[in-house]
Ligand SMILES: Nc1nc2c(ncn2[C@@H]2O[C@H](COP(=O)(O)OP(=O)(O)OP(=O)(O)O)[C@@H](O)[C@H]2O)c(=O)[nH]1
């Protein structure tokens with residue numbers, strides 16, 4: 001069948017790609033899409049109405065992205081970017097935004113992570129710290145475990161004297177439903193090595209993330 005004129009004109013544009021996808025019966029992941037279609041039916045919707053026809057495909061893609069951390073390894077991310085540097089002072093990356101899914105309701109919780117470490121002759125590329133947060137955030141989580149996993153991965157693969165992680169988040173399962181508290185936020189922390197053992201090191205980290 002001849003393609004619509006518009007898609008020929010815009011053959012190489014992003015718009016053309018989405019235009020063509022819209023016009024075809026694209027299957028991305030049949031079992032996941034079938035589950036989403038069933039859910040739409042179960043909540044009383046019509047999965048065949050125009051606005052919902054591509055929703056199963058979109059949800060399947062979104063879920064794959066939101067859980068893509070299962071397919072990633074913090075070790076690989078860190079190990080490829082560690083370099084020797086004679087730095088003795090604390091390194092802190094603060095306000096790393098993250099989005100995760102609570103494992104109880106599959107609803108988002110989101111906020112900021114603050115990560116610090118005390119180098120032991122080696123430092124890591126700063127972006128990798130944010131990537132490690134995403135590796136664990138893009139899984140089904142509870143906030144406490146998320147902080148622990150980030151801290152443990154950095155401690156293990158960076159060989160640091162210590163690692164500190166503080167996460168502040170809002171849980172939509174407590175906002176949109178359930179107890180419906182809009183303004184509460186949850187703070188969790190994970191301290192390893194010197195941050196756990198030495199109150200002054202921990203206090204220095206806390207003063208950095210407050211600043
Ligand atoms: N510790 C922890 N709890 C979480 C997290 N995300 C969600 N929860 C809680 O998990 C619990 C699940 O219990 P349920 O009683 O099944 O859920 P709920 O309907 O939200 O709870 P109520 O509103 O108290 O009735 C709730 O207390 C949630 O607030 C998290 O990251 N960490």
Ligand SMILES: [Zn+2]
Pocket residue numbers: 102103104105106107171173174
């Ligand atoms: Zn929840």
